[in-house]
Amino acid sequence: MAAKNDPARENSTLRPRRPRPASAHLPGDLSGADLVARMIRVDQAGEYGARRIYEGQLAVLGPNHPKAETIRHMHAQELKHLKTFDGLVAERRVRPTALQPLWHVAGFALGAATAMMGEKAAMACTVAVEEVIDEHYAKQAEELGEEEPELKKTIEVFRAEELEHRDTGLEHGAEDAPGYELLSAGIKAGSRLAIWLSERV
Ligand SMILES: [Fe+2]
Ligand SMILES: [Fe+2]
Numbered sequence: 001m002a003a004k005n006d007p008a009r010e011n012s013t014l015r016p017r018r019p020r021p022a023s024a025h026l027p028g029d030l031s032g033a034d035l036v037a038r039m040i041r042v043d044q045a046g047e048y049g050a051r052r053i054y055e056g057q058l059a060v061l062g063p064n065h066p067k068a069e070t071i072r073h074m075h076a077q078e079l080k081h082l083k084t085f086d087g088l089v090a091e092r093r094v095r096p097t098a099l100q101p102l103w104h105v106a107g108f109a110l111g112a113a114t115a116m117m118g119e120k121a122a123m124a125c126t127v128a129v130e131e132v133i134d135e136h137y138a139k140q141a142e143e144l145g146e147e148e149p150e151l152k153k154t155i156e157v158f159r160a161e162e163l164e165h166r167d168t169g170l171e172h173g174a175e176d177a178p179g180y181e182l183l184s185a186g187i188k189a190g191s192r193l194a195i196w197l198s199e200r201v
Contacts, residue, residue, distance in 0.1 A: 050107070
């Protein structure tokens, strides 16, 4: 039986890697190292925002709401994702986003506001956010190509879990939320803006 703190397990996602030579470029204008730092920065920010969305929803719906257990499960997975990216930020000395205080408030507010609109709107929020995260992680995995296999594996595992969250939202009536299309489009636009900003700021 593997011990809980088995270093081999820890290392599977957190092992330090040799810095990429400055000459090795991935697609785009940034050097490979800058591109990877940007990925880790935005992913930490996104997982932090996801955590706050679920905290906002739980604060409004309350611990005994029929959907609370489902939301707590997704929240627990976001905490695990966040912990992994917190570790990568520290290990690789990535500058975290300066916008974390904003995502602290905006994530919670988005979760709380959608929960106030009803449990189906809360689920619609999850579906919209996770669809954006899915395309975001898919793009990152593609950009990494053969580089950074462990980071790529982490992204792919998390992406699968985000898709589970999307499916959970759909199973719990997201599409029956009043004004679903508009709500979804607005949340997606906001999420894409948050990603764009967190990559850069
Ligand atoms: Fe996540
Ligand atoms: Fe998620």
